[in-house]
Amino acid sequence: MKMQKSNIARNLSTLRQLNKFSQEEAAERIGVSRQAVAKWETGQSVPDILNCDALAKLYDVELDDLIHYDQEKTGKSIPPKGKHIFGTVHVGERGQIVLPKQARDVFKIKPGDMLVVLGDEDPEHPGIALMKEDFFLNIARLFKTALNIADTPDGKEKE
Numbered sequence: 001m002k003m004q005k006s007n008i009a010r011n012l013s014t015l016r017q018l019n020k021f022s023q024e025e026a027a028e029r030i031g032v033s034r035q036a037v038a039k040w041e042t043g044q045s046v047p048d049i050l051n052c053d054a055l056a057k058l059y060d061v062e063l064d065d066l067i068h069y070d071q072e073k074t075g076k077s078i079p080p081k082g083k084h085i086f087g088t089v090h091v092g093e094r095g096q097i098v099l100p101k102q103a104r105d106v107f108k109i110k111p112g113d114m115l116v117v118l119g120d121e122d123p124e125h126p127g128i129a130l131m132k133e134d135f136f137l138n139i140a141r142l143f144k145t146a147l148n149i150a151d152t153p154d155g156k157e158k159e
Contacts, residue, residue, distance in 0.1 A: 007070050008052075009043035014077050015059040015066075016041070030054040056081075099130075107132070 016026050023037045030051060039045040047055060056063040061078045069078045079085060086103040114133035120126060
């Protein structure tokens, strides 16, 4: 329990600072006093479940991460809700990579699944992304349907 209490305190303080809120601003946004926020951040007390939920929403993080995420253990602050850092991978001589188990589990990737590799060469934000093939194809079909509808005068899809 003591470890959880220090995790919550550290997480709350870090998240408030990352979001550039004063203790007063954070308190106002969730409807508590500045003193309550200060006590939570110093570990003198912990927020109740309703306030934890409000704080998780305010900072856009998972409630479980707000309570359990250990920044000292990971060396990173809590990721935004639905965003993940799974670690690093090594690129083999022929370009092969192995996705971390946690990533495979979160996205339900199994041996034999087809992934689409997307890339962005923007010098400011270059990157590669992976997407399940079936999801990508569904999006492509939606675009095709939308374009077909836009190309007809009556707004109905072409045959």
